[in-house]
Amino acid sequence: MINGRFATVIHILTLLGREEGELSSSYIAGSININPVLVRKEISILREAGFVTTLEGKNGGSRLAVAPSKIRLSDLYKVVYNEGLFAHSRNLPNQHCAVGKRISAIMEGLNTEAEQALLKRFHAITIKDLLDRV
Amino acid sequence: MINGRFATVIHILTLLGREEGELSSSYIAGSININPVLVRKEISILREAGFVTTLEGKNGGSRLAVAPSKIRLSDLYKVVYNEGLFAHSRNLPNQHCAVGKRISAIMEGLNTEAEQALLKRFHAITIKDLLDRV
DNA sequence: TTGTTCTGTAATAAAAATAATTACAGAATG
DNA sequence: CATTCTGTAATTATTTTTATTACAGAACAA
Secondary structure, eight states: OBOHHHHHHHHHHHHHHHOSSOBOHHHHHHHHTSOHHHHHHHHHHHHHTTSEEEEOSTTOEEEESSOGGGOBHHHHHHHHOSSOSBOOOSSOOOTTSHHHHHHHHHHHHHHHHHHHHHHHHHHTOBHHHHHHHO | OBOHHHHHHHHHHHHHHHOSSOBOHHHHHHHHTSOHHHHHHHHHHHHHTTSEEEEOSTTOEEEESSOGGGOBHHHHHHHHOSSOSBOOOSSOOOTTSHHHHHHHHHHHHHHHHHHHHHHHHHHTOBHHHHHHHO
16 A cells, blocks of 8 residues: 555645745645654655755755656655565565465565556656646 | 555465365465464455355365456455555645645545556456466 | 754654454354 | 364554654854
C-alpha cells in the first residue's frame, strides 16, 4: 500500500507550484495538517533530487527549482520508494520447502512487474496536471 | 506499499496448487514462517471468495476450489485490498487552503489510476504462472 | 549588533498498524 | 472419546509511522 510520504510530497509540490515566492515549512505543514519537521524532511529529499531550492533564515522557505510540467509522478515515486512497492516479509520463508525457497524471488519479480506498470502510468502525470485539477 | 497479506495469500495458494490433498494451517504457516492463526484468517477470506474449500476436524485442512489457471492476481488483489492502494492520510488536509481542500479528491483519482494500472498487469498473471516459476 | 524567524537534524515519545500468542468451542476421524 | 484439526475472539508484542522537543546555524531587519 502506498503510504503517506508519496501523498505528502505531491501535496508539497502542488503548493509550491501555485505560489511565486518561498513557502515556509510551517505554512506547508498547516495545509497538509502534519508536523513541520516531516515537511522539512521530505523537502530535504526533494532538494537533493533537484526539484526544489531552499532559502534559510528569516523569510526563508522553499520554491520549485523546475517547472511543474517537468516533475513527473514517476520521478517522485522513485524518490520516495527506494525500497520497492512490495514490503518483503520480515520472516524468511522456510527454505526447506520448495515453495518457500522460491517464493521470495517470485515476489521480487512480481514487485518489479507491478512497479513497472505503476511507473508507466505515473510517467504520464506531472505536477502541472495536478495543478490543473486543483 | 503493498503489505504482507498479499504475499501471504499468494504463498498459500501456490502451496495449495502443488498438492493433491488438504493442507493444514500449521503446515502452511511453517512454509511461510508466520503464525497459523494468520493463515486461517486469510484462508477464511479466500474461502468466502470461493478460491478454496476447507475440511474441519482431524486430518482437515484446505485445498483449491478452482484450477490454478483460473485464479488471477487481480482477483487476489481485490480480495485483500478492500480499502485501496493509497492509504488516505489520517489527518484531514486544511480545508481553508485551496490545495488542501482539493487534494483528497485528487489523491483519490490517482489511487484509481494507479490501481487500474496494477490490476491490468495482475489480470494477466495467475497462480498457475507462479507454479511454473517455482 | 542583536533579536526574530526561518531551516536542518538528531533524539525521543506517542500513536497506529501489523503480527504473534493464548484460549477455547466445535467438527471430523479413528 | 481422545486426538487433531478449524474458527474466532481477545490480548499482547513488535514494528512502523508520525509527532514532538530541542537546539545550532542562516538570513534578515531594526
